[in-house]
Amino acid sequence: MSATAPHPEAAEAAHPDAPELVVDRLTVRFAGLTALDEVSLTVAPGSLHALIGPNGAGKSTCFNVLSGVYRATSGSVRLGGTELTSLAPHRIAALGMARTFQNIALSGRLSTADNLMLGRHRLTRTGFVSAGLRLPGGRREERRHRDRVREIAEFVGIEEHLATPAGLLPYGVQKRVELARALCLEPRILLLDEPVAGMNGAERLAMAATLRQVRAGLGLSLLLVEHDMDMVARLADEVTVLDFGRRIASGPPAAVQRDPEVIRAYLGTGGNGERSEST
């Protein structure tokens, strides 16, 4: 297979509900620092797009604007034609955009199942309060959501951990719980910020396989921030490379890996984009 051939999942994954995500000349300034400088990228429906770049390049900032946590200084973000830049995070989630965080953000004392139920909160009609009050409609609805939580847990391979407090699970499993929680929102596009960071080789391969299944089985679009170039080359249809807030390259993984500007940006990072602390 040539390095630029489309991934076999691409055709299967084309999903009528997966909207196009268009980021157009997005700029974000913090006091004195331009974290994103007129960055544009498009995530095609049902595709897996990777956003890569050395430490501090602006990848998480980009996610934070897409999900409504940070405000853009200028530029636009459109999901299926809807402008997102002025919307609050819960409105963006309601449009079908879910995300995971670079640092695990689970409720450590709650069971895995309850963490996943929180992920479904926007989908509940009666809210879990009425379930707590033992209203029949609420109880039925809660059961329906618990069933779906179990299905998603099985899909992601964490069903045996449903009753365990999330904080007691090994790190690699917690990363999977985060993925499952984002899927519990029934998203049409999923943003994953370093889903295999801190994992060992076997866990990385297993997570890559899961992401392929998510994409093929659920027909989502995925935007992935990742340092691991092998993982990106294995999974992504398109790659956008940031360096110091600017887009320095974009295209299929094989072409991007050969791009001289990308090679230059990754020099001195040990090839994995992680700049040493001392520089």
Ligand SMILES: Nc1ncnc2c1ncn2[C@@H]1O[C@H](COP(=O)(O)OP(=O)(O)OP(=O)(O)O)[C@@H](O)[C@H]1O
């Ligand atoms: N809330 C903030 N206030 C001020 N500066 C910020 C804020 N968030 C991010 N930055 C700065 O913006 C730049 C981009 O940071 P960002 O976290 O987006 O990088 P990144 O590409 O995700 O890096 P990493 O690979 O280390 O996760 C950095 O210089 C960072 O210090």
Ligand SMILES: [Mg+2]
């Ligand atoms: Mg980051």
